[in-house]
Amino acid sequence: MTPGPGVAGPYAGLVHVVPGFDGSRVPARFVVVVALALAPLASAGAAWVLARLRPRLGAMAAVAVGVAVVLDGYGGPLAMVPFDPSQSARSELNAWIRGGPEGGVLELPIVPFAVAPLKERDEVGAALRGLRSAGVRYVVLHWSLAVT
Numbered sequence: 001m002t003p004g005p006g007v008a009g010p011y012a013g014l015v016h017v018v019p020g021f022d023g024s025r026v027p028a029r030f031v032v033v034v035a036l037a038l039a040p041l042a043s044a045g046a047a048w049v050l051a052r053l054r055p056r057l058g059a060m061a062a063v064a065v066g067v068a069v070v071l072d073g074y075g076g077p078l079a080m081v082p083f084d085p086s087q088s089a090r091s092e093l094n095a096w097i098r099g100g101p102e103g104g105v106l107e108l109p110i111v112p113f114a115v116a117p118l119k120e121r122d123e124v125g126a127a128l129r130g131l132r133s134a135g136v137r138y139v140v141l142h143w144s145l146a147v148t
Helices: 010-017 027-051 055-071 087-097 120-134
Strands: 105-108 136-142
Touching: 027 055, 120 136
Parallel strands: 105 136
Antiparallel strands: none
């Protein structure tokens, strides 16, 4: 496992010094750690501010903050393509999968601009090994699922 990108800097130095630091191969994932550390500070600050407001105004502010958090986390509708096993175009594929070993099937669209582990040539092997360890036996890639 190669830690992080091939970029020199503090990340490369910390990988060799801090135990467990090499467990995160992508430095951008540290945003989650920082956000998790800031959450208690933000909630303590919000509690301090809301405690100084009149009860009704404090409740309205708390609801407004809650709505803002929910809206910020909403990613929009997820485009789904219904699975129809009787599709004549995929009858050969379905027969081939049925005739093989048991396991999960992961269907992915082939989208040229998508950012995914299967797009990065150097990461395909690791991604497929990870999928295999999760029980995925077959990965089906095709244009028909691509949403424009």
